[in-house]
Amino acid sequence: MGVLPVPAEVRAILLDIEGTTTPIAFVQVCWGSHIWGWTLLRSLTVPPARTGGGRSGGSCAQQAPVSALQGKREVGEVTRETLFPYIKDNVKEYLRAHWEEEECQRDVGLLRKQAQEDSSLDGAVPIPLESGSGEEELERVIQAVVDNVHWQMSLDRKTTALKQLQGHMWRAAYATGLVKGEIFEDVVPAIRKWREAGMKVYIYSSGSIEAQKLLFGYSTEGDILELFDGHFDTKIGPKVESESYRRIAASIGCATNNILFLTDVPREANAAEEADTHVAVVIRPGNAGLTDDEKSYYSLISSFTELFLPSST
Numbered sequence: 001m002g003v004l005p006v007p008a009e010v011r012a013i014l015l016d017i018e019g020t021t022t023p024i025a026f027v028q029v030c031w032g033s034h035i036w037g038w039t040l041l042r043s044l045t046v047p048p049a050r051t052g053g054g055r056s057g058g059s060c061a062q063q064a065p066v067s068a069l070q071g072k073r074e075v076g077e078v079t080r081e082t083l084f085p086y087i088k089d090n091v092k093e094y095l096r097a098h099w100e101e102e103e104c105q106r107d108v109g110l111l112r113k114q115a116q117e118d119s120s121l122d123g124a125v126p127i128p129l130e131s132g133s134g135e136e137e138l139e140r141v142i143q144a145v146v147d148n149v150h151w152q153m154s155l156d157r158k159t160t161a162l163k164q165l166q167g168h169m170w171r172a173a174y175a176t177g178l179v180k181g182e183i184f185e186d187v188v189p190a191i192r193k194w195r196e197a198g199m200k201v202y203i204y205s206s207g208s209i210e211a212q213k214l215l216f217g218y219s220t221e222g223d224i225l226e227l228f229d230g231h232f233d234t235k236i237g238p239k240v241e242s243e244s245y246r247r248i249a250a251s252i253g254c255a256t257n258n259i260l261f262l263t264d265v266p267r268e269a270n271a272a273e274e275a276d277t278h279v280a281v282v283i284r285p286g287n288a289g290l291t292d293d294e295k296s297y298y299s300l301i302s303s304f305t306e307l308f309l310p311s312s313t
């Protein structure tokens, strides 16, 4: 095991999620079974604010009881292979069930605006406004939203519009207990130690703040939200732009060089470093490989226990 001394001026540790606190597989690996995905969907499409759903609320009538679903497959298995496939498989049903809710309309509005900005990109999918009130017209617009979401996800885009919708869809999956956020085992003990040493700890992920809070609030380690002093997402700026790290420092109330950022993505590390933030690249099972240049340029850790704080003995 290596040891990485943390510079004495560091007062706050800023953590990426996917590939850093949490296995990439938890976020990205495909569903094992269509039937499972379909059944889970049925249990999760109840609109929170009303019964009967939106215009096509009839789809909620055949929900499978949660206990029956849990009997078919262990919770742990679902959590390891869940987040992105869940969105891809279930976005159409989700939109049908929630379409008339304010939150869903806000999400669609954001996606439509993003689609306009993306119109010059190869393969971009526009989202038309609804013109009329028939079921066919509704289906046409919903299909465009579905195609847009699938297109963005095929490129692993990190737009705020996509991340907002994803966060809202995951909420039901976590709340039923069928999904739990997976955290590497070294993460919680290390953060507790850092906090005891007086370090502030923040999250900065492309996942929306709501999605971050779900992942850590319903995690395999229980509700661990108390371990974090704050959360940042792409609303503060993209992770690959150095200005985002200046804004985060201003928001925390410190200088950029008082922060140590841990991430699996060299482009993000590079942007943070340009802003004079300390960085270390995290190597976890399943992460993308690094080039030889990246390996020799960046400080690398494979576990949070490798960080050595000046105040720790």
Ligand SMILES: CSCCC(=O)C(=O)COP(=O)(O)O
Pocket (backbone or CB within 6 Å): 016, 017, 018, 019, 027, 083, 158, 163, 166, 204, 205, 206, 207, 208, 211, 212, 215, 239
């Ligand atoms: C907050 S959980 C979902 C993670 C996600 O949507 C994502 O894009 C991961 O990005 P990260 O910046 O955490 O690597």
Ligand SMILES: [Mg+2]
Pocket (backbone or CB within 6 Å): 016, 017, 018, 019, 020, 263, 264, 265
């Ligand atoms: Mg990451």
